Amino acid sequence: MRHVEPSVPLKAPFTALTLPPPRFQLSRDSAANSEMTSISSRRLAKELKEIHSEGCPVGITLVKADDFATWWFTIEVMGESLYQNERYTLQFRFDSQYPISSPAVQFVVGEGMEAPIHPHVYSNGHICASILGNEWSPVLSVIAVCVTLQSMLASCKEKKPPTDNDRYVRTAPDNPKKTRFHYDDDTV
């Protein structure tokens, strides 16, 4: 189990091990597996229910959650900060493997909305945050991500764009999950 490398095609004698994890199914627990494809919808339904019943934390509001594919939130940094009185819109995109796979999160840009000027936020709305990449785990939730991003903005010392902003925006993919971010700076 420890040594499975499903993304690498192996030679003929080892083809039995070439199945990538999402397709690798144990025969004995089929009931659980039948729910695997809808794990994201069940979990998102739970999260949505919780949001409606308990409400969002301060500064975070739910804008739109019509389906289990794309959700919109607005976040605002409370109290004294560089982003006082500024409201930004976040977009979450989920795939069928949520929460095993991380959601695609970015700030919405366009139609009057802009991304905040922050060393970890590119002008096309993509965010360089470890919890969206390496540090993602299923214990996090949509609200948890919003809160983390809120604190990331609040703790910012200087409003400046990332150093490679122009180059990244020119060549960026549509989905921020496709970018290999390099997480070097934890202080901001």
Next chain:
Amino acid sequence: MATTTRVPTVDDLRLKLCYICREEELYDAPENPRRQWTHPCKCTLVAHEQCLLKWIQTAQATEGRAQNAMKCPQCGAAYELESKNPFILRLINVGNNILQSSGGMFTLFGTATVIGVVGTSIYVVCTGYGAWAMQKFIGKEMFNFLLGDDPSQWPWSAFINLPLLPFSLIVTRFQSTSSLPPIIPILLALPSTFSPAFNQKINDHWRLDKGVRKLTSYRPSSSPASTSSPRSWPPSPMIFGLFGIPLVQMVYQRLYSKVYFKVMGTLPPERVALLRNRDANGGAAGRNNVARMDIANGPFNLRVRANLRDDPHPAAHGEPDLLVGQDIPAPEEERVLQVNASTVGRKVAGALLTPAIASWMGTLLLRFSRHSVLLREFLAIRRPIGRVWYPPPVDVMNKDMHTLSAFKQMTVGFQMIARGLWGSSRTFLESDPVWWRNTVGLGLFIVVKDAVQLFHLWLTKRELESRKVKNRDFTGVDFRELDLIPSFLLGTRR
């Protein structure tokens, strides 16, 4: 009384919440079928075993998350797995990884080797061609003298110059009016390189006895020309290549344009491009663009415009409006005739065959020279010497080079090189100047070829202009369909 406190496990929880799928399960109302739960760490997070295993598997496959996969995200305690992981599986996995990485290395080295082999064979072919071209151009005698048939005796500069020969020839062919020095000077400049075998031959020769020397080297000459001064004709290869050839080229280009104009009524396309550039750039800069234009125009179709208009052609300034290269479509009055005078393959093959053609023409001229003294003088033909006349080392007589001091050696060496550059080595001058008659022969061949080409174009143009379409009468067509004049129907037309 000692109360034995049992430590609860995950199955003792009343309400379990899987932190991955957020599903709840009550102890009293278990799911059907039952799902296995696990509490793998030190905090209170619990999860379905399947959910957790799936998470671990996915995370380990992802590049960045692999190291976090086996830790609890909240308390950081390490997870422990049990599986049927016998030694044989681990062994096979290790073997598999080794094979993977060696396969990757093999791909890398294999590609490099293939490229190396291909490159080497190309290099060998080019060098072989270069040697053959050299031999054809400067004659077998000089070739044996300079290089010889044994590649191990060649100087290192040969291994750079020779493979470049075919490319230089091809490039020259595609830049017929370029300002870059053509290939021929490079071919002829080689005599100034000295090889160790060459030096050895010189030294051996001068160690011979004076008497023997007289026997072995002889100079047949019709006139008592002095041996001390180098002959002035033919000119040194270097000078001829640097100055003579561009001069000849320029003169020939102008002459050719004039003749072309007389025959075809237009200017040749290369000339048009040159003039157009000159007009556009206001003169001097035009020449720099010519090379570029020719590369675009050269290998492709030579279009002959059969001008039907009677008015004489305007001067060169008007040319660009009427005549263009191959890109702009023809105005209605002119018909465009495509005569494929050259394709890429033809030009490349022609370029590569140039030395053979030159050599063949040279031998032809040699044969003709038997009948004409004038030709012989012009070509400066001398009898090929059985033993080549070796030049005495400059200022050093009867002494070996290695007995001189280092400084003296250097000065002698520099003197030789300088003389080689300005006057070419004596040996080269004293021997039969095959290269000269080869060059002359090549020039003649080019003139004849251009003449034939022009003739072909002129005939084609004439053919086009003289075309008439043959008339037929209307036999076989129903008269009623035709709109005939009444007098025909009445029969009174004649």
